[in-house]
Amino acid sequence: MDTVTRGDMAAVRPQRGGWLRTVTASLCRRQMLPYLPAMLCGALLGAQAFVLVCVTALIVAWACRIRDEPPPQPNHRPDPVTGLMQEAEATQAVEGFLAQSRDTGHRTACFVVGLDAPDQLIARTTTAEFDAVLCKIAARLATVLRDNDVIARLEGPCFLVALCTGPRADLESLIQIALRLQSTLHLPVSIGDRDIFISVHVGFCQHSRAPDTDASGFVAAARTAAKAARDQGRASIRAFTPDMGTPQMEPAAGPTQGLDSEIGWALDAGTLRGFFEPEFIAATGVFCGIRLRPRWLHATHGLLTEKEILPAVTHTGLNVAFDDLMRQYAFQAVSGWAKTPSYLPVIGLPVSLPSLQDARYADKLGLELERFDLTGANLRLILPEAIVATEPAEAVLRSLARCHGMGIAIELAGFGATSCTLPLLRRLNIQCIWIAPELVTRCDHDKGHQGLVAGTIALAxxxxxxxxxxxxxxxxxxxxxxxxxxxxxQGPSLAPILSQDDLPGWLARHHAKATALTPPSAPKTLKRFNAQRVSLPP
Structure with missing residues (x-):
């Protein structure tokens, strides 16, 4: 027999006599009891007083009927751009999946899919075009997933995917799902008469690894994994692990507000470290050098990259102190590797414009090279793209000329992102230009990017x-x-960004792999790098 609740009864309105029954019910409730003595007194005083009291009781009963109606249920509105459910409704659906999992023993999983470099995409598109890209992402996610799976829009350019419970939710199958999501979303999006290429990072959390049993903690763990994937690099995939720390309940994007007040303390406390990204010869895939990448081991935000570090350094005017610290990391690393006779990589050291304006910069480099028993052939200066946006000062040109005279190679990063005059490349003694990442992105599919890269290479x-x-x-x-x-x-598809302690082990494994893959008849190359960046293999 079906149970009819009070809410169900309230929802039913009889067509005849409904008002009379409603008023009678209100009169019988506890709040109408004080009126009963008044009605008795009215009956004793006369018919007119009794009618007056009854009319007053009916009016109060009708007003109480309005107040006694059950409160309306919350109305979950869909996302106005994509039409997907929003986070609150999705969290309830995830709670239902967790309840099913407890009843059936099956497992579920949560994915958070986020756009890589959304600021760059917003700068290249209008608001309508960006919304069209989000709608296309939502439609493509629906084609990959099952009908019972949940897709929701989170704050910012992020989406939540919750899998319905099933017998298989192990790590391998979830990685395959993440790869399938990426391969579907990485297809070009046609907007008008042009194609827009996007890439996404994916973070996911298994039900068995969720730190909390409720839906909010489950979704927060997937967000934390997505943040780790975003920090690792474009098109990365990360699974939630306990060592990622406490899941962040807030959205993954934009967590680094207020770093300007902490950057000075970080320079002194040693939480700013120098990491290293390997570089390779394009045609052969042979390791040929490394570039220093700053990282901040932040107590709250985790591992921060140069995207968050450099703006804080620039805003506080600590460029010179920051460059001095990174230079110390570079020289200490190279001097430590010099004790290993099998390799000595050439290291790329980023340098800022305020450091080059210091007339003593070249002298500092010379003293550091002499102190660590190194030569200029072991070092490359990586200039920022902002240095070619305007005519540099004479002090900058003199510093670069002196560094070039010491045998230090000078290279320009981010070529193509800003305007640059060709004579200025000669005046800066540039020997190598690095194409901006936004031009490299999807150059295997985007004809426009191919043309720009081909033109840059031909010009060089x-x-x-x-x-x-x-x-x-x-x-x-x-x-x-x-x-x-x-x-x-160089890039995440070739090698990860490594710490100073991890790089020697990676180099040894890479060298052993290259040795195993090299045919016996192949000519042997030099075992030590030189200024021409000749690589290591046997």
């Missing part, structure tokens, strides 16, 4: 310059760069 060849590409995140991009004649490549 005419000027006698080497060309490198940074941010290579797919094998197709690497293959396309090789066909176009690029000299050097």
């Amino acid at each position: 060849a005419r000027l006698g310059l080497k060309v490198g590409a940074t941010g290579v995140s797919a094998l197709g991009e690497h293959a396309q760069l090789v066909q176009l004649g690029c000299d050097y490549v």
